[in-house]
Amino acid sequence: MFDSPAADPALPNRFAPVRAAAPLVRFFARRIGLSVLTLLGLVTLAFAMTKFIPGDEAQVAAGPDAGPDQVEAMRARLGLDAPAIVQYLRFIWRLLHGDLGTSIVTYQPVLRDLERVLPSTLELVAITMVLNLVIAIPVATIAAAQGGRGLDALTRIAAAIAAGLPVFWVALMLQFLLGTLARVLPISGQRGFGVTVPNWTGMRTLDALLSGNPSAFLDASLYLVLPAATLALHFSSQLFRALRASLELAAASDFIAPVKAKGASTARILWRHALPNALPPVITLAGTQIADMLGAAVLVEAVFARQGVGAYLANAVAQKDTFAVIGTVLFVGAMVCVVNLLVDAILLATDPRLRAAELARGGRQ
Amino acid sequence: MKPLLEVRALTIDVPKGEGWMRVVDGVDFSIGAGERVALVGESGSGKSMTARALMRLDDALRIGGAIRFAGEEVLGCTEAEMRALRGSGIGMVFQDPMASLDPFMRVGDQVAEVLRIRGVGRAEAHARAVAILAELGVRDAASRSGAYPHEFSGGMRQRVVLAMALVAGPKLLVADEPTTALDARIQQQVLDLIDDAAADRGLGVLLITHNLGIVAGFADRVLVMYSGRIVEEGPVEQIFAAPAHPYTRGLIAAVPRADMRVDRLPPIDGAPPSPARRPSGCAFHPRCPVRLPVCVMTAPQLRPSGGGSVACHLAAAEEAMA
Numbered sequence: 001m002f003d004s005p006a007a008d009p010a011l012p013n014r015f016a017p018v019r020a021a022a023p024l025v026r027f028f029a030r031r032i033g034l035s036v037l038t039l040l041g042l043v044t045l046a047f048a049m050t051k052f053i054p055g056d057e058a059q060v061a062a063g064p065d066a067g068p069d070q071v072e073a074m075r076a077r078l079g080l081d082a083p084a085i086v087q088y089l090r091f092i093w094r095l096l097h098g099d100l101g102t103s104i105v106t107y108q109p110v111l112r113d114l115e116r117v118l119p120s121t122l123e124l125v126a127i128t129m130v131l132n133l134v135i136a137i138p139v140a141t142i143a144a145a146q147g148g149r150g151l152d153a154l155t156r157i158a159a160a161i162a163a164g165l166p167v168f169w170v171a172l173m174l175q176f177l178l179g180t181l182a183r184v185l186p187i188s189g190q191r192g193f194g195v196t197v198p199n200w201t202g203m204r205t206l207d208a209l210l211s212g213n214p215s216a217f218l219d220a221s222l223y224l225v226l227p228a229a230t231l232a233l234h235f236s237s238q239l240f241r242a243l244r245a246s247l248e249l250a251a252a253s254d255f256i257a258p259v260k261a262k263g264a265s266t267a268r269i270l271w272r273h274a275l276p277n278a279l280p281p282v283i284t285l286a287g288t289q290i291a292d293m294l295g296a297a298v299l300v301e302a303v304f305a306r307q308g309v310g311a312y313l314a315n316a317v318a319q320k321d322t323f324a325v326i327g328t329v330l331f332v333g334a335m336v337c338v339v340n341l342l343v344d345a346i347l348l349a350t351d352p353r354l355r356a357a358e359l360a361r362g363g364r365q
Numbered sequence: 366m367k368p369l370l371e372v373r374a375l376t377i378d379v380p381k382g383e384g385w386m387r388v389v390d391g392v393d394f395s396i397g398a399g400e401r402v403a404l405v406g407e408s409g410s411g412k413s414m415t416a417r418a419l420m421r422l423d424d425a426l427r428i429g430g431a432i433r434f435a436g437e438e439v440l441g442c443t444e445a446e447m448r449a450l451r452g453s454g455i456g457m458v459f460q461d462p463m464a465s466l467d468p469f470m471r472v473g474d475q476v477a478e479v480l481r482i483r484g485v486g487r488a489e490a491h492a493r494a495v496a497i498l499a500e501l502g503v504r505d506a507a508s509r510s511g512a513y514p515h516e517f518s519g520g521m522r523q524r525v526v527l528a529m530a531l532v533a534g535p536k537l538l539v540a541d542e543p544t545t546a547l548d549a550r551i552q553q554q555v556l557d558l559i560d561d562a563a564a565d566r567g568l569g570v571l572l573i574t575h576n577l578g579i580v581a582g583f584a585d586r587v588l589v590m591y592s593g594r595i596v597e598e599g600p601v602e603q604i605f606a607a608p609a610h611p612y613t614r615g616l617i618a619a620v621p622r623a624d625m626r627v628d629r630l631p632p633i634d635g636a637p638p639s640p641a642r643r644p645s646g647c648a649f650h651p652r653c654p655v656r657l658p659v660c661v662m663t664a665p666q667l668r669p670s671g672g673g674s675v676a677c678h679l680a681a682a683e684e685a686m687a
Contacts, residue, residue, distance in 0.1 A: 254464035257422050261459075262479045262529060263452035272478075276469040352513035353468055 023359050024348070031344060035337035039330060043095070046329040047088055047322070055320040061104040078104070091326075100330070101323030105315065110327035113312065118331060119202025120190065121301070121308035124231070125293045127205075127224055131232035133286065136239035137275075143240075144247040145270055155240065162237035167296050171230040171303040178226060188305035190223045227304045231296055235289050242285050246278035253277065280351055287343035291336045367436060368395040369569045370419070370537055374430035377414050377593075381641070385427060388414050388640045390593040392430075393667075396537065396569045403572045403580040403601070405616065406590035407637045413460075415590070416541045416573045420451050435536060452479050456530030458559070460542040462522035466514040473498070473510025476528045483533060497528045501558060520551035524558065531562055537569045538562075544579060556583060578620045581605060586673075589613050592638055592648035594664075599673020609675040612649050647678065655679055 058075035059066070066074070075081050079090060094101065100110040139155055146152040179187030186192070190204060197207040197216045204220035250256075251274045259273050298310030309328060316324035348355050375392040378385035389411040396402050406412045418428050421439065432439040434454060442450065451457075459465040466475060476494035481487070491510070499506035501524045514522055523543060530538060540559060544552035556579055563570050572584060580587060580601065587604040589597040589612065597610040608614045615633035635652040638644055644651050650660040659678050667676040670684060 254459075254461060255467045257417070258457070258459050258465040258526065258529065259467065259478075260422055261420055261451050261457040263448045263450075263482050263533070264478070265448060265482075268482070273467050273470070277467070351469070353515050356513075356515055 023361070027348075027358055028341070028345075031341055035334075035341065038337060039333050042333045043092075043326055043330055044088070046326045047091060050320065050322040050325050051084055053317070053320055057104060057320050057322060060319055060321070091323075100327040103316070103321050103324045105319045105321045105324065110323045113324065114309075114327055114331055115202065117307060117309050117312040120204075120306060121294070121297055121310065122335075123203035123205060124224065124227055124297055124301070124306070124308065125290065127228045128231040128235065128293055128297075129286070129290065131228060132236045132239055132289070135232060135236040136243055136282075139236075140240045140243035140247060141270055141275055143244060144251065144274070145266060156244070159237040159240045159244075162233050163241065165234070167230060167234050168299045168303060170233060171227070171300050174226050174230055175303060185225050186223050187226065190220065190306050192219045192223075195219045223306075227297075227300045227306060230300050230303075231293060234296065235293060239282060239286060239289065243278060243282045246281050247274055250274040250277040276350070280347055280354075283343055283346055283350075287339050290339045291332075294332050294335070367433075369398045369400070369435060370396040370571075371433040372415075372419075372430070373433075375415065375418065375432065376429040377411065377418055378427040378429075379414075380425055380427075386640055388593055389418070392590070392593075392595055394588055394595065394598065396571060398536065398569055399567045400586065401563070401570045401572065401584045402586045402588060403574060403584035404588045404590060405574060405577055405580060407575055409592075409637050409639070410590045411593040411640075412573045412575075412590050413541050416457070416539050416571060419539060419571075420455055420457060421447055422457075448482075452530075452535065453483065453533040454535055455537045455539055456533070456535035458523070458526050458530050458538065458540040458543045461546045462519050462526050463546065465526050466522055468514055471511050471513060472517065472525045475514075476510070476525065476532055479529055479533045493532060494528070497532050498525065501528050501531075501562065503528075518551075519547050520555060523547065523551075523555050527555075527559065527562065531566070534566075535568070537571065539571045539573070541573045542575070543572075545574070545576070552579070559583075576620075577616050589616070592643055593640060594648065594676065595667060596649065596677070597673065597675045598667070599671065599675075603672050607671065609670050609673075609680045610649075610677045611653050611655050611679070615652075615654075647676075657682070 056071070058071050058078060058080050061078060062071045062074040079087060082090070091101065098111075100114075102108065103110055103113055106113055143152040143155045175187045178185050195216050197204060197213060197220075198211050200207050200210055205217055205224065208214075208217035208220055247270070251270070253274075256269060256273065259269050264273075294309070297308065298313065300306075301308045301310035302314070309332070313325065313328045315321070316328065348358060372392060372394050375389055376387060377389035378387050380386075392411075392415060394402065394404075404412045404415065414426070417423055418426065419432060419434070419439065421428065421442075428440060430440075434450065437446075437450075439447075439450065466472065470478075473491060473494050476498060477487075477490035480490035480493060485493070495506045495510050498510055503509055503521060503524055514525070517525065527543075538559070543559060544555050547555060559570070559572075560583060562568075570584075572580070574580060577587075584601050587597075587599060587601050588595050589604070589610065591612050597604070597608065597613045599609075604613060605617060608617055612633070615631075618631045619633065621630060633652055638648060638651070644661075646662050647653070647660040647665055650656050653660065657678050663678075665676045665678045665681065667674045668681060670680060675681075
């Protein structure tokens, strides 16, 4: 505890930036600690659930033709003859040493499998998030300028419909209309025949750019259009609706009349004053959308035959591939935790009042 | 010479259900260059509506009559002409300084924005913002201009709001209850600040307040508003020394005074009427201690009395007999 001048908002606060670092570090240290605990809980839950899924891992690993002796031998080899709690503790021990176990289906370390399938999904989710923000924020702000007329009414109805359409149905429709009928876009897979890029990041668009191969970049991008558009339609209509409502609240704030009294135009009032005030809840929503996007990506990857986390996880669950399931859940969970940290950081960076509250809280603890 | 601001037969309607509700009903007044006018009345009298109508801040309102500012008809202005008028013709200070600043923008930027809108360069706008903040008593203005509103006290925020109103050099300052939301101790400081800043610049001031106590040392002329109409108007000395309207007398009796000890200040009985149910005749008649039969029937017209004018049947009768 220290005597912080930040405690009295009326006083000049010239030394705050120097002392500010400590509470911020503490804030993020606490959040990271919480994230680790969350992930531990998640892994434990995933482990318990794989034990409840019917089926015998030893049987799967030994193969369909194995006799009872071979299955028992496999069970002993995999350590599945030990009590569940012992298996769990062994798993955690290995996890602490960076070993996620070996897949009983691919015979590869789970970490290596994930390195193969994760980048493609991350690429899809990243593109979707960019589209999501680039569509929702300007459309909502431009719509708000119309105040209930014209474009505003139109986009509201369109967004309500788009948010209600099932993602898999949109995927199939886009695939049929733009891929099969119009034949303008590839409908499945992630690369054209004979197009190769070095596997540096695993994300084909990025690898193509890094290796200076524009035609491969175009190729990879074309394969991303339909899946990303499917996801972006759903998520941006959600984000649009939230931002539109938030803008309405911000535009009704008391400080808007003084801005108008300065001689500001409607556009300036909206973009420079209402929008920054309307964004924080929308940034929080965008963060939680990431987790939903990963879930929806599973469906979309299946429709567009993309090799990603979706196909890997579905297969692992079906085959009772315990370590593959847990490893995937752990990585997806870690990603959600990282995004939440990122959202906190963005909110702290953009909202001066939140920053002050967090600093004051840190100072008192 | 024409007055700086001339308001004639001003009516303001607010949308209500399918139709309109009249909240300001035929208000006339004018403000000369450098003149201080106080518009006094209870909440709901329409005084804030009148102030906001001068700059046409609310799009939803229907405004009738005439508002001439510096020879130009405000109600006939295009939106672009209104933007030019707001800030450089008329500056405005709002009631609640805690709520009238954008919490996401540094205070210096909020003051400089008035100039940036008018095409002043970034560096010059910032320098002029810091200069006016310093003039208005913000200590360490150069570094404090980088702070956010939540880092300021109420009194300091009102200085920032005042700086926003003054920085583009308006001719008229409209102050809508500028001290109501502040501590008693800070109220006088802010009022003195407005006083000095307006005197230095030779500004006309329209001070909107429900508190006659702050009017005496500040205004040249007082307008008393009741239920959407002006009921009395006159030089400040006359209003305080010889108030003609029973409502004005009630307001003055309710002002605490240092030279009189009373257990309880006499309130005006009853509450101001809602514009939706304005009484017949004189709107004040249900609360009036000296009501005449005629007051229930017909609304009195504003007529000259002494150095000002008053809208009261009793005052008119007394004058006729004298």
